Amino acid sequence: xxxxxxxxxxxxxxQNNTRMCQNDLHMPQTDKNMGxxxxxxxxxxxxxxxxxxxxxQWNILADGLGNDGFLSTEFVPIRESSAATxxxxxxxxxxxxxxxxxxxxxxxxxxQAMNDLKKAEKKLKKLKPQNGSADVALVExxxxxxxCNKDIVAKSKLVNLKEQFKRSPELERVDTEVLDxxxxxxxxxxxxxxxxPDIITFQEIDHVKQFLDDGIFSSKYTCLLxxxxxxxxxxxxxxxxxxxxxRPENYVSELLQSKAAFCPKSYxxxxxxxKKSKRPGSYLDDDGVAxxxxxxxxxxxxxxxxxxxxxxxxxxxxxALAVTLRHKTSKQSIxxxxxxxxxxxxxxxxxxxxxxxxxxxxxxVAQRLCRQGDDGSWKQVPYExxxxxxxxxxxxxxxxxxxxxxxxxxxxxxxxxxSRPTFPLTDASATAPNGGKTNVWNSILQGSxxxxxxxxxxxxxxxxxxxNPEYPFVASVNKMRGPSSxxxxxxxxxxLELIDHIFTNARNSHVVTNVQLNxxxxxxxxxxxxxxxxxxAEVSLNPSITMPSDHLPVVVDIEL
Numbered sequence: 001x002x003x004x005x006x007x008x009x010x011x012x013x014x015q016n017n018t019r020m021c022q023n024d025l026h027m028p029q030t031d032k033n034m035g036x037x038x039x040x041x042x043x044x045x046x047x048x049x050x051x052x053x054x055x056x057q058w059n060i061l062a063d064g065l066g067n068d069g070f071l072s073t074e075f076v077p078i079r080e081s082s083a084a085t086x087x088x089x090x091x092x093x094x095x096x097x098x099x100x101x102x103x104x105x106x107x108x109x110x111x112q113a114m115n116d117l118k119k120a121e122k123k124l125k126k127l128k129p130q131n132g133s134a135d136v137a138l139v140e141x142x143x144x145x146x147x148c149n150k151d152i153v154a155k156s157k158l159v160n161l162k163e164q165f166k167r168s169p170e171l172e173r174v175d176t177e178v179l180d181x182x183x184x185x186x187x188x189x190x191x192x193x194x195x196x197p198d199i200i201t202f203q204e205i206d207h208v209k210q211f212l213d214d215g216i217f218s219s220k221y222t223c224l225l226x227x228x229x230x231x232x233x234x235x236x237x238x239x240x241x242x243x244x245x246x247r248p249e250n251y252v253s254e255l256l257q258s259k260a261a262f263c264p265k266s267y268x269x270x271x272x273x274x275k276k277s278k279r280p281g282s283y284l285d286d287d288g289v290a291x292x293x294x295x296x297x298x299x300x301x302x303x304x305x306x307x308x309x310x311x312x313x314x315x316x317x318x319x320a321l322a323v324t325l326r327h328k329t330s331k332q333s334i335x336x337x338x339x340x341x342x343x344x345x346x347x348x349x350x351x352x353x354x355x356x357x358x359x360x361x362x363x364x365v366a367q368r369l370c371r372q373g374d375d376g377s378w379k380q381v382p383y384e385x386x387x388x389x390x391x392x393x394x395x396x397x398x399x400x401x402x403x404x405x406x407x408x409x410x411x412x413x414x415x416x417x418x419s420r421p422t423f424p425l426t427d428a429s430a431t432a433p434n435g436g437k438t439n440v441w442n443s444i445l446q447g448s449x450x451x452x453x454x455x456x457x458x459x460x461x462x463x464x465x466x467x468n469p470e471y472p473f474v475a476s477v478n479k480m481r482g483p484s485s486x487x488x489x490x491x492x493x494x495x496l497e498l499i500d501h502i503f504t505n506a507r508n509s510h511v512v513t514n515v516q517l518n519x520x521x522x523x524x525x526x527x528x529x530x531x532x533x534x535x536x537a538e539v540s541l542n543p544s545i546t547m548p549s550d551h552l553p554v555v556v557d558i559e560l
Contacts, residue, residue, distance in 0.1 A: 051327065051329075051330050051332060051559070051560045052557050052558065052559050052560070053198040053199060053297075053327075053334070053557070053558055053560065054195075054196065054197045054512075054555065054556070054557050054558075055197060055198070055199045055200075055201070055336075055414065055502060055555070055556055055558055056192070056195055056197035056199070056200045056201070056553050056554070056555050057200075057201045057338075057414035057415075057500055057501075057502050057553065057554040057555075057556075058200070058201070058202060058203070058500075058549065058551060058553040058554070059203040059204050059340070059416040059500065059549065059550075060202055060203075060204055060205055060548070060549045060551075061184070061204055061543065061548075061549040062204040062205070062270040062287035063181040063184075063206050063270065063274060063281070064206055064268070064269065064270030064271060064272070064273040064274040064287060065204065065269065065270050065273065065287070066181060066184065066543075067175065067179055067277075068481060068484075068485050068487065069481045069482040069484035069485030069486075069491070070174070070178075070179060070479060070482070070485075070541070070543060070550060071095075071098065071174075071480045071481065071482045071541060072171075072174045072178055072541055072543070072544060073091035073095065073539045073540075073541065074173075074174060074178060074544050074545055075170040075173050075174070076090055076091050076094075076170065077089055077090055077170075078090075078091070078094045078165070078168055078170045078171065079168055079169060079170060080164055080167070080168060081167040081168065081169075082167070091539040092539060095538045095539060097161060098158075098161065098482070098492055099494075099538075100157070101156075101157035101158045101160075101161050101492060102158065102491070102492030102493070104157040105156050105157050105158050105492070108152075108155070108156075108157075110153060110155065110157070110158070110159075111491070113149040113152035113153050113156075114149075114156070114488030114491070115488045116145070117146060117149035117150060117153060117488075118488055120142050120146045120149065121146060123142055124139065124142045124143070124146065127139055158482075158491055158492055161482075162482065162484055177545065178543050178544060178545060179543060181207075181281065182281075183548075184543070184548040184549070185207070185548075187546075187548035188548050188549070189214065189216070189217055190517065191515065191523065191548070191553065192217070193216070193217070193220075194515055194516075194517050195515050195525075195553065197555065198293065198297055198298075199291065199292070199293050199294075199298075199325070199334075199336055199412070200221065200291070200292040200293070201289070201290070201336065201338040201414035201415075202289060202290040202291075202292070202338075203288075203289050203338070203339075203415070203416040204270070204288075204340070204416075205262070205287060205288065205289070205290050206264075206268070206270045206271070206274075206283075206285045206287035206288075207283050207285065208223065208231055208260065208262050208285060208290060209231050209233055209283050209285065210283045211223075211292070212224070220294055220295065220296075221292040221293065221294060222292060222293065222295050223260050223261040223291060223292045223293075224259060224260050224261075225260070225261075225300050225303060225369065225371075225378055226259055226376075226378070227295075227376075229259050231258060231260050231262070232258070233283060233284060233285045234254075234264070234266070234271075234285065234286060236267070236271070241315075246266035246267070246286070246317070247266075247315065248266075248310075248314075248315050248317055251266055251307065251317040252305070252307060252365060252367055255305050255307075255367070256367060256369060259303070259369065259378060260290075261290055261291040261292070261303055261323045262288055262289070262290040263288050263289050263305055263318070263319045263320060263321040264285070264286035264287065264288030264318070265286050265287060265288050265316065265317070265318040266286060266315070266316055266317045267286070267315055267316045268286040268287050268288075268316070268318075270285075270286060270287035271284065271285065271286045271287070288318065288340075289320065289321060289338045289339060289340050290321075290338070291321065291323045291336050291338055293323075293325055293336075296328070297327065297329075298325040298326060298327060298328060298334075299326050299328060299371075300323055300324070300325055300371065301324045301325065301326050301333065301370070301371045302322075302323065302324035302368060302369070302370050302371065303321070303322070303323050303324075303368060303369045304321065304322040304323075304367070304368035304369075304383075304395075305319055305320075305321050305322075305367055306319050306321070306322075306364055306365075306366045306389060306392065306395045307319040307364065307365040307366070308320075308356060308364065309359070309362035309363050309364060320338065320339035320392055320395060321337070321338060322335060322336065322337040322338075322368075322396075322399055323335075323336050324336075324399075330560075332408050332409065332410070332560055333408075333409040333410075334409070334412065334560070335402070335409065335410070335411040335412065336412050336414070337395065337396050337399060337411065337413045337414070338413075338414050338415060339356075339392055339415045339416075340415060340416045340418075341353040341356055341357075341415065341416065341417050341418045341419065341440065342356070342418060343418040344418070345493075347426050349418075350424075350426050350439060350440065351426055351427070351428060353417070353418065353419055353440050354426070354428040354438065354439075354440065354443060355391075355428075356391060357391050357392050357393045357440065357443050357444070357447065358390055358391035358392075358393050358394070358447065359390060360390045360391075362390070362391075364389045364390065364391060364394075364395075366383055366389050367380065367382075367383075368380070368381060368382075368383060369381070393443065393444070393447035393448055396411070396413055396447075396450070397447070397448065397449075399411050400448065400449060400505060408560065410505060410506050410558070410560050411450065411504065411505050412502060412503075412504045412506075412558065413444070413448060413450055413502070413503040413504070414501070414502045414503075414554070415500075415501055416499060417440050417441075417444075417500070417501055418499050419439060420441075420497040420498055420499055421439075421441040421454075421463075421465070421498060422441075422463075422464050422465060423439040423440065424439070425437035425438055425439050425442075426438070426439060428443070441464045442464075444501075444503060445462075445503075449505070450503035450504055450505050451503060451505065451507075452501060452502075452503055453501075453502045453503070453504065453509045453511060453554075453556045453558075454474075454498070454501070454511075454527070456507075456508070456509045457509065457510065457511040457556075459474055459511070459529075460474065460498075466529070468529065470531065471529035471531055472531070473528075473529065473530040473532070473533060473537065474498045474527045474528070474529050475496045475498050475527055475529075475530065475552075476497070476498050476499060476500035476526035476527055476528075476551055476552050476554060477495050477496070477497055477498075477500070477542070477550055477552070478495070478496050478528060478537060478540065478541055478542055479494075479495050479541055479542055479543075479550040480492065480493065480494050480495065480538070480541055481493070494533050494537075494538055496530065496537055498526075498527055499551075500526055500551055500552070500554050501554070502554055502556055506558045506559055506560055508558075508559040509556050509557065509558045509559070510556065510557045510559075511527075511554075511555070511556050512525060512555040512556065513525055513527075515555070517546075521546060523546050523547065524552065525552055525554070525555050526552035526553060526554045526555075527554075
């Protein structure tokens with residue numbers, strides 16, 4: 001155990017006790033249900049009893065996706081402009097404006113018009129005339145549809161709100177002092193180093209090379225199989241797609257050649273948004289999932305990728321990854337699997353997530369690299385003959401089943417599921433027992449045979465509900481997007497949900513609920529607990545000055 005690791009006491013107010021209030025945010029007072037204190041003495045006692053590793057799971061909010069209109073009440077009062085006579089709003093007043101505008105737009109059909117407008121514009125873009133072959137009639141229909149929806153959107157209360165506050169100095173500060181990547185990266189790095197995890201699982205990381213080039217961070221952590229490896233960002237060409245290093249037919253081989261525990265989304269929105277921005281910056285890359293580990297504690301033994309199926313003609317690829325690490329001292333093996341499921345609160349999106357977990361009719365491609373002997377060389381080794389993966393659950397099962405043949409091997413599955421445990425059960429014949437109804441939470445628990453750390457730590461019961469009826473809202477995200485977001489369906493939608501998870505077959509885990517960043521600042525980690533979505537929850541949104549992502553890190557000590 002490191003003496004640099006954070007102590008866990010209570011959720012403490014940040015920034016002069018203005019962002020959170022004990023009446024709305026549950027502050028656990030004891031270690032019994034809320035995890036360990038992580039003091040040096042207690043950690044030493046745990047290690048004497050059984051090896052313990054600290055895992056940090058975090059969707060860090062991709063640089064390319066960070067400027068998506070996230071709302072914040074970090075700087076108050078919020079003025080309409082810098083004029084001396086400009087109207088001012090306190091945090092609760094401002095959020096009430098946003099909430100009412102959302103309700104009005106939903107009632108008037110403006111939200112639906114925003115979605116329809118976005119879809120029609122995408123269709124029209126794909127119908128660009130090629131040798132005069134475009135369907136003229138369809139083009140005209142789409143143009144009329146776009147014009148009609150624009151008229152409706154122009155009357156949107158949310159759009160009017162955006163216009164009302166477009167010169168707000170406080171909201172401008174959110175862009176420069178909260179959402180700017182250079183600012184966020186320094187805060188991400190500081191939080192990671194202070195939390196001192198042994199293994200890190202990332203989602204939406206689009207700066208892998210920056211982390212590897214960071215002398216301070218990379219002195220402790222790596223995601224590369226070879227100690228002297230050199231990760232390269234992708235090459236995309238607008239006029240010569242055959243030269244793209246992550247084109248569909250080359251995607252798997254590119255993953256294997258990288259020898260990096262990083263599975264990117266090719267042709268990702270994060271890459272495209274940054275490339276089109278006024279300041280794309282350096283380290284231009286796709287976002288994806290990654291695993292980093294302490295170099296002095298582990299040596300990698302195996303790296304596997306599971307590539308998800310795509311629709312015919314779709315050039316984009318993405319997937320999950322698994323890395324097997326061997327603890328240098330105890331020689332114990334640990335399988336670490338990480339993934340990022342599709343987002344969206346609609347039933348069809350939950351069904352899409354379930355189809356990633358299991359879909360026997362789709363083709364999932366899996367390849368891996370294995371360490372050969374003591375010389376540290378790596379070789380591509382196919383998974384067992386006749387072993388067919390029909391989704392992410394079967395990929396996890398493969399590694400959990402290997403545990404029986406390995407001494408004290410453990411499996412850890414960390415992900416951003418984009419699905420709360422209490423998401424309504426939906427039809428999913430492939431993943432539900434006997435073709436019934438299920439959701440992502442139940443499918444993972446039943447299909448992987450792993451346990452949730454939230455249940456082990458008594459934050460949730462087995463059904464995914466809060467164990468404390470006074471605080472029914474248990475969350476790893478507390479965010480809201482404003483009118484400038486590129487995702488119309490999420491504008492004004494307060495997302496207060498628990499969608500970040502760690503599952504394991506280790507029987508004991510201890511959740512760390514905060515980190516003492518410095519003498520003046522203690523930062524809450526997941527999960528937060530609120531009495532209501534309104535009130536303090538909506539005026540303590542993330543990202544913020546102290547939390548550089550829209551997701552809170554999940555930090556847990558796992559006894560192997």
